[in-house]
Amino acid sequence: MKRIIRIILALVIGFGIVNVFKPLPEGLNFKGEEQEVENVRFLADRTFVNARGEREIQQEIFDEVLNMIRQARSIIVVDMFLFNDYLGALEEEPYRALSSELTAALVAQKQRYPNLHISVISDPINTVYGGARSEHFDQLREAGIQVTVTDLTRLRSSNPIYTTFWAPFVSPFGNKEANTVPNPFGEGGVSIRSYLALLNFKANHRKVVLSDHEDTLVALVTSANPHDGSSAHGNVALQFSGAAAHDLLQSEMAVLDMSNAFIPMLHLPVPERPESSTSNSDTTVQVLTEGAVERALLEIIGNAERDEWLDLAVFYMSDRHVIEALIEASQRGVNIRVLLDPNKDAFGREKNGIPNRPVAHELVSEGIAVRWCNTQGEQCHSKWLMHRTREGHATMVLGSTNFTRRNMHNLNLETSVVLRGDSEQPALDSAHQWFEQRWFNLDGHQYSIEYAVYADDSKLNQLLYRVMEATGLSTF
Template identity: 50%
Template sequence: MWPWIVTALLVAWLAMGAWQRYKPLPEGLGQAFPERTAEGVRFLADETWYAPSGERHARRRIFDEAMALIGQAERLVVLDMFLFNDFAGAADGQDFRPLSAQLTDALVKRRSQRPALEAVVITDPLNTLYGGLAPAHLKRLREAGVTVVITDLTRLRASNPLWSGAWHLGPRWLGNHHDGGWLPNPLGPGKVPLRSYLSLLNFNANHRKTLVVDRGDGWSALVTSANPHDASSRHGNVALRFEGAAALDLLASERPVAGWSGVRLPGPGALDAPQAPVAGARLQVLTEGAIRRALLAAIEASDSGDRLDVAVFYLSHRELIEALVAARRRGVVLRVLLDPNRDAFGIEKGGIPNRPVARELHAAGVPIRWCVTQGEQCHSKLLLRRPADAGGEVEMILGSANFTRRNLDDLNLETSVRLVGPAGTEALIDAAAFFERRWHSTPPRITSEPFAAHDDASTGQWLRYRLMEATGLSTF
């Protein structure tokens, strides 16, 4: 009987893995909302640079803005953040900004000032090590009347089906509990059960980073690449703050995720699509696979003489890489600024995927530069397209999504925004200036270095990257 039992288990494993990889997406995911009039739009960035002596300088704006928005809310706050904790991993002991405590304080304070305020925090189960920990700040939020939603990742497709097929057949149903852990927390202090590790191997995530608040009779929102995570407080990041109908679209995009946990988000629904094309600067909310489609459309729309700038933490998606190479061949003036993938919270990484991808792009004639980092990460996710025609429209896409298979192929939950408008639009001018500051390193303000500084990718690394990207056996 054993051969039959083993065969049956193998078939069940493969069938479950295939189902989890290709099952229908939950309703409301992968949306491109209508283009809206861009109201109250401001580009924000967290930046780091170095003096010739090696002294680090920084300018941080994103979470100051987020906490200011929370501080003026009267009726509703909806916050969806991937990493919301004080874990530091091997980087413990460094002088990080206590973002998780500060954001918790801001929410609790506003709830005490406005008891009728409804506040909802949506976050990824990684912050509880998939049920293996009970973080004090999440308990404090609940005690203050804030609704805390731990995202149900089982609704998502499997990014690592080789493991998820087995996990959904067995370990998933064991549940988890924060008492009785005996294994070290891989991300910080405390002990966690084996079940936390088994959940971690699925590599799924609610990777969104969004905020929506009421503003009197109106609405304000923030979409960013930044996390309220202490050990991420030195990272370079970008964000877009905006108001109006697009903010209600962002609120609508969060309703399905909250609904998986039985939480109904209050507030008005998204408005109907405009009956006529919107004039002037336009803003569009994008989630999951719609982000990939918008990125590809922007690259493919670039023609000879157009400028295309990319600044991204991870670049590995094959379709995007091929589109960038094709754009270069068409005569697009292309620049790609990458993180060297060297640092991860005190642990030295091997440069995958960016270094083998950078070598491939460099060989195709694409100019590459590396962010200068000393422990922090160049964590932006930004594409900026500027036409050769001075009177043409500029396009920008930024948000939570790295340019990877997991982030763009409907595997993670992701949110980005697309801003299109005249070259004189202030947010687009500020985004272009941000890229120039990072790209053009100067002796008094060291921000980047040439491709040769990290041109050390081997054939083995390239093969590992391709295998990891194709199978999902990776953290990017």
């Protein structure tokens, strides 16, 4: 009996080691070249309290996504984490039916242009890990659109303590639709195995759209999801074309490949990379995925010098490397402003402020300025950083990547982009003005509130945050 127990224990430990250290699928952890950019635009969805004390929502990201779909004739690739109409506890709140709008637009464009290849990539959370049907995915497939649910088993474990037992004892049995227990996200029921799969806390968290327009590949990278329950969130996006859009498409082909899905062939010209001596533009875009995002962030923060500026607007901040780099930058004399979501709302349910409140306490203790988004049930969902130099150069990072271990350490699938150029370049200037408006509550719109409103010096919460970040026993 003891021998059997030792064998089982050895197998469990073996599964745990493999799931933590196994090689990444080819094409992940991608670091693109700094490519000269064409037609670059900064987009933002804004939610604020107006002068009458009412919540007001101004959106442009998915309006542009729908426009990109209408313009396509050859190819559309949509990779979105949340693609569903689940509302959680928000049934009484006004919302935009983003999932239905996106589904209808894709189906309509496929019907207009039957030879148009459309590939939709998403996360198994939208089928509650195989325990429920996705009406949106069914509609897309019926229209002849390729839908790929990402194979998350190819990824490393972000919650190794749990996955060590789930991988050998639950995963082999798969999952199927059932009505055994309540759906954790919406109406109806799911299987118990759906809950067991959820606790792995791993995801394809990317938010990417690619489409052709007049022989040009157009790309959009965002923090926004086509998810009805998220439709009031504050988000940002960067739209661009040029060689970097082809880099982005290459990074998406890697997800299709790891999920054993059909990979489309694109017959659009790839812009040639100009020689540095002949290029007249200093505005570039660089595509980054997974762990490459953290490496870029640390380099940008590390290059910031005394009397320069670092501004951040972040939904989740918990990554120790980033936090320590910000503290070191502040000690060098860099001017830093951090705008954080208070982590109090999750689709109608109240949260406890972890990780942002303990992290904010640490930053403020080191002399870094922190303000909170003045959320009214929605989330301040951007993952954004800008560095501005004394010489008038700016570098901006945005995308799907939260500033956390799970999002930055080759565990989740993530995509962000870096835009570099003169600080007066229109997209960079628009992004800077977007942050200034939120930080200073300009135009009579209240976007943010003082740090003291949600200040939290609880030692227990600081300990909980550190343990949750280090072990992966968390949703952030």
